[in-house]
Amino acid sequence: xxxxxxxxxxxxxxxxxxxxxxxxxxxxxxxxxxxxxxxxxxxxxxxxxxxxxxxxxxxxxxxxxxxxxxxxxxxxxxxxxxxxxxxxxxxxxxxxxxxxxxxxxxxxxxxxxxxxxxxxxxxxxxxxxxxxxxxxxxxxxxxxxxxxxxxxxxxxxxxxxxxxxxxxxxxxxxxxxxxxxxxxxxxx
Amino acid sequence: xxxxxxxxxxxxxxxxxxxxxxxxxxxxxxxxxxxxxxxxxxxxxxxxxxxxxxxxxxxxxxxxxxxxxxxxxxxxxxxxxxxxxxxxxxxxxxxxxxxxxxxxxxxxxxxxxxxxxxxxxxxxxxxxxxxxxxxxxxxxxxxxxxxxxxxxxxxxxxxxxxxxxxxxxxxxxxxxxxxxxxxxxxxxxxxxxxxxxxxxxxxxxxxxxxxxxx
Numbered sequence: 001x002x003x004x005x006x007x008x009x010x011x012x013x014x015x016x017x018x019x020x021x022x023x024x025x026x027x028x029x030x031x032x033x034x035x036x037x038x039x040x041x042x043x044x045x046x047x048x049x050x051x052x053x054x055x056x057x058x059x060x061x062x063x064x065x066x067x068x069x070x071x072x073x074x075x076x077x078x079x080x081x082x083x084x085x086x087x088x089x090x091x092x093x094x095x096x097x098x099x100x101x102x103x104x105x106x107x108x109x110x111x112x113x114x115x116x117x118x119x120x121x122x123x124x125x126x127x128x129x130x131x132x133x134x135x136x137x138x139x140x141x142x143x144x145x146x147x148x149x150x151x152x153x154x155x156x157x158x159x160x161x162x163x164x165x166x167x168x169x170x171x172x173x174x175x176x177x178x179x180x181x182x183x184x185x186x187x188x
Numbered sequence: 189x190x191x192x193x194x195x196x197x198x199x200x201x202x203x204x205x206x207x208x209x210x211x212x213x214x215x216x217x218x219x220x221x222x223x224x225x226x227x228x229x230x231x232x233x234x235x236x237x238x239x240x241x242x243x244x245x246x247x248x249x250x251x252x253x254x255x256x257x258x259x260x261x262x263x264x265x266x267x268x269x270x271x272x273x274x275x276x277x278x279x280x281x282x283x284x285x286x287x288x289x290x291x292x293x294x295x296x297x298x299x300x301x302x303x304x305x306x307x308x309x310x311x312x313x314x315x316x317x318x319x320x321x322x323x324x325x326x327x328x329x330x331x332x333x334x335x336x337x338x339x340x341x342x343x344x345x346x347x348x349x350x351x352x353x354x355x356x357x358x359x360x361x362x363x364x365x366x367x368x369x370x371x372x373x374x375x376x377x378x379x380x381x382x383x384x385x386x387x388x389x390x391x392x393x394x395x396x397x398x399x400x401x402x
Contacts, residue, residue, distance in 0.1 A: 021207040029199045036191055062194050067402060069198040071342040073208040074272045087273035091344060091402075132189070147200045148193035154200050169204035176201055184401065 006082065013081040021077065032065060038082075039064050039089050046093040056096070063183045064092045070180055095184065135182040140175035143168050211271040214337035219264065222330025222357065226364045230326055234368040248372035251294045255377060256363040259287035259385070263356035267334075270349050271341025277348050284355070291382075294374035302373075313371030316380040322368070323384035327361030331392060335399050342402055350396010351389045358388030 013031055020028035043060045067088050075084050133141050139161075146157040154172065158165040243249040262283045269280040302310060313319070334353045343349035362381050371380075 020202065023206040025199055025203045028202050029195060032195045032198060033192075036195075058191060062189065062191055065191070065194060065198065067342070069201065071273070071340075071402065072202075073210050073340060074342045076272070079274070083274050084272075087344070088342065091273060091342070144197055148189060148197045151193075151196050154204060157200075169201070172197065172201050173204065176197060180402070 010080050010082045014077075017072075017075065017081055018077055021072075032068075035068065035085055036061060036065065038085065042086060042089045043093055046090070046097070050097055059183075060089075060092055060096045063096070063180070064089045066176065066180050066183070067092055070177065099184075132179065132182060135178050136175050137171075139163075140171045140178065143171040144175045144179075147172060208340075211338070211341045212268050214340050215264065215267060215271075215334070218330070218333035218337035219260075219356070219360065222333045222360055223364070225329045225333075226326045226361055229329075230364050230368065233325075234322060234365070236367045237370055239370075240367060243370075243372070246372065248294075248298075248374065251290075251374060252369075252372055252377050252381075253363065253366050255287050255291045255294070256359050256366055256381070258290060259284075259359040260356060260363060262286055263352055263359060267338060267349065267352045267356055270343050270345075270352060271338060273342040273344060275344065277345055281348075281352075287359075291374065291378055295378050298374045307375065310373035311375040311379055313373070313376040313380065316371075316376070316383075319365070319369060319371065319376075319380045320384040320387070323358065323361045323365050323381065324387060325361075326364050327357045327384075327388050330360045331357035331388065331395070333357075335392070335395055338396075338400055339402075341400070343400060346400035346402070347393050347397040349400050351393035353396060353400075354389035354392020355385060357392065358385035361388070 013034065016027040016031040016034075020031060039061045040057060043057045043064070046060075047057065068085060071088065075081065133144065136144060142161055143157055143163075146152045146160060147154070152160065154165055154168045157163075158168045161168065163171070237243065265283050266280055269275045270277065298310070299307070331354060334357050335350065338349060338353050341349065362385055366381075371377075
């Protein structure tokens, strides 16, 4: 029964991801928003397994979302999405635990066997956002701020910052890649 | 940063480039580019052996070229599988057994057909150290290109991924070098070629451990 629901859910996610690859932004947003609760649950369980509290759950959730985004070319349109997503979450989780000095084996099945329950959470990364953004160049930081916090499109950000839309896109992409690197290295 | 704010940036970035190219695309470009660079360096320094065409008619020479080519293809296939986060290293690496078994069969055949007294000279060839040095020389730039392409991937183990990248680049360099080399005995290949490719694999592992983290 529960398995059936998980399969149905995955089928929808696969459809959204395919649509996203074909250029559908709304499907992509929907997918990322749907994945966040699953990731929260996977990370919570992983932390519980290793005897950590829930201190930095949202940090790892965000790192995983970023990794899912930057590695989306490794998902094959013919495969299920949930195993791929949990594999990335597991990698990020292990990485994060290793930085805290733990080496553990995570039984992946234990992490995903239950559908995610909506758990109230503040969804705020505990990591100092300013410290994280400090790895970006001024221009990248302006672009990331305008798009993330103010919810602008690349076009609007370009108008506001007096840049070409192409330059905004490049700055955004480089900024995200730099953020992914700094998530790994800042905590060390 | 709040998670929904992060999602805003990811969606905006996705809109700029909806379907990024799969890892295989970059890897094939790296192999083609690596072959071109490697062959250019090869032509400038070593050059094709004079009896290349007639050598193609002998089983030993075909085996030497073939084993390296098969390893190159197997390593490419394994690299592509390992670049996905859902892959498990051990099952994905089984394809590497094909060139290993091929070489072992050739070695056995050589040992059976050639008299024991000729074994040492066949194994040592003319200049094994020069062979190793040349393969390393011809593999280094291809390794750079390969690692660069593999950075698009999401391997569970960056070190293993790097080692496979090293095998790929090493067998590419060895395939090019084999056009020059006149030591055709499988015994020579199993010692000196394997040593060179093994060194490249270790080198790839060390580089990959850092460069392929994600």
